[in-house]
Amino acid sequence: MPTFEVDHLSLHYLTRFGEKIQAVSDVSFTMEQGEILGIAGESGCGKSTLVNGLMGLFIPPLYPTSGDVRVGGESLMKRTPQDIRKNVLSQKVSMIPQGAFNALNPTRKIKDIAADVIASHTGGHTSKKDIEARLRERFDLFGMDTERVLNAFPIQLTAGERQRSVIGISTLLNPQMVIADEPTSALDVTTQKVVIRMIFDLLEKGIFNTMIFITHELPLLRHVANNIAIMYAGEFVEKGTNEQVVFDPRHPYTQALMGSMLSAEPGQKSRKPVSIEGAPPSLAKVPPGCRFAARCPVARADCKTQKQELRMVAGRLVRCNYAE
Ligand SMILES: Nc1ncnc2c1ncn2[C@@H]1O[C@H](COP(=O)(O)OP(=O)(O)OP(=O)(O)O)[C@@H](O)[C@H]1O
Ligand SMILES: [Mg+2]
Numbered sequence: 001m002p003t004f005e006v007d008h009l010s011l012h013y014l015t016r017f018g019e020k021i022q023a024v025s026d027v028s029f030t031m032e033q034g035e036i037l038g039i040a041g042e043s044g045c046g047k048s049t050l051v052n053g054l055m056g057l058f059i060p061p062l063y064p065t066s067g068d069v070r071v072g073g074e075s076l077m078k079r080t081p082q083d084i085r086k087n088v089l090s091q092k093v094s095m096i097p098q099g100a101f102n103a104l105n106p107t108r109k110i111k112d113i114a115a116d117v118i119a120s121h122t123g124g125h126t127s128k129k130d131i132e133a134r135l136r137e138r139f140d141l142f143g144m145d146t147e148r149v150l151n152a153f154p155i156q157l158t159a160g161e162r163q164r165s166v167i168g169i170s171t172l173l174n175p176q177m178v179i180a181d182e183p184t185s186a187l188d189v190t191t192q193k194v195v196i197r198m199i200f201d202l203l204e205k206g207i208f209n210t211m212i213f214i215t216h217e218l219p220l221l222r223h224v225a226n227n228i229a230i231m232y233a234g235e236f237v238e239k240g241t242n243e244q245v246v247f248d249p250r251h252p253y254t255q256a257l258m259g260s261m262l263s264a265e266p267g268q269k270s271r272k273p274v275s276i277e278g279a280p281p282s283l284a285k286v287p288p289g290c291r292f293a294a295r296c297p298v299a300r301a302d303c304k305t306q307k308q309e310l311r312m313v314a315g316r317l318v319r320c321n322y323a324e
Pocket of ligand 2: 047048049098181
């Protein structure tokens with residue numbers, strides 16, 4: 001049975017001016033235990049919004065438009081943020097947020113932040129001493145300078161130590177699955193490697209085995225994910241195995257993205273990166289047809305008006321009526 005089921009999920013923001021921003025449209029997928037799904041797409045395409053929806057965290061101005069999310073068969077929709085925090089987060093689904101610095105209360109030490117977070121996710125059933133002992137064990141396991149980090153305020157730590165502390169805290173209760181939202185953005189390359197190593201270690205040690213990994217760095221996904229979904233203007237436009245999406249993309253957007261990302265293989269003449277002309281449509285007024293049509297090098301006359309559904313093309317899902 002799938003651990004995680006997302007069924008035609010659409011999400012919108014309602015701005016103060018009454019404008020509806022359709023940040024996520026009709027996203028469906030299921031995940032089995034042990035799967036690592038990578039989600040990639042350019043800035044503003046709805047990745048972080050989707051993450052909130054996947055955890056059932058609807059805090060105004062974000063609202064579910066339609067659809068359902070189920071963890072272990074249990075729907076997360078129509079539940080209060082308090083209920084989700086107490087009964088779902090950290091235990092069933094845990095998030096590693098984008099930008100660790102903002103996720104940490106600057107006025108509390110790491111050990112106190114951990115105690116606050118875990119207490120709010122277990123209804124206060126775990127003692128502060130227990131939490132600290134578990135965190136100490138975890139930090140030791142990952143070769144961190146445990147005592148110094150536990151007793152430090154976030155500002156006293158390096159960016160890498162902060163991000164690893166956030167990862168340590170969010171996986172302390174051994175969640176069934178983890179959603180990592182750009183866990184390495186804003187870090188330098190060396191620190192990125194340390195953080196990725198920690199995530200791999202957590203997977204190898206079986207602390208969790210199912211993960212959604214969000215990034216706009218496709219080369220990274222190639223090494224991490226089993227399956228990859230490409231998002232464009234709030235929609236999944238292609239979803240398949242790592243091999244299919246990276247080496248044989250079928251949606252014109254994925255093809256353009258890969259063309260702009262993939263560097264030449266060793267020994268080959270270097271390829272000039274291709275940039276994609278234009279910008280995605282406003283999510284306040286999404287076009288009725290293909291959302292990529294205005295930038296698509298192979299668009300046909302009816303693409304802008306004809307609705308595009310995900311369909312099977314060469315063994316994976318593609319949202320393009322003309323892909324083959
Ligand atoms: N609080 C908000 N109110 C209104 N619109 C919002 C709000 N937060 C995000 N949006 C809009 O929703 C869309 C999706 O934003 P989101 O942050 O999910 O994108 P993203 O793919 O995570 O981008 P990035 O790669 O930069 O993190 C964007 O158009 C953004 O402007
Ligand atoms: Mg984001």
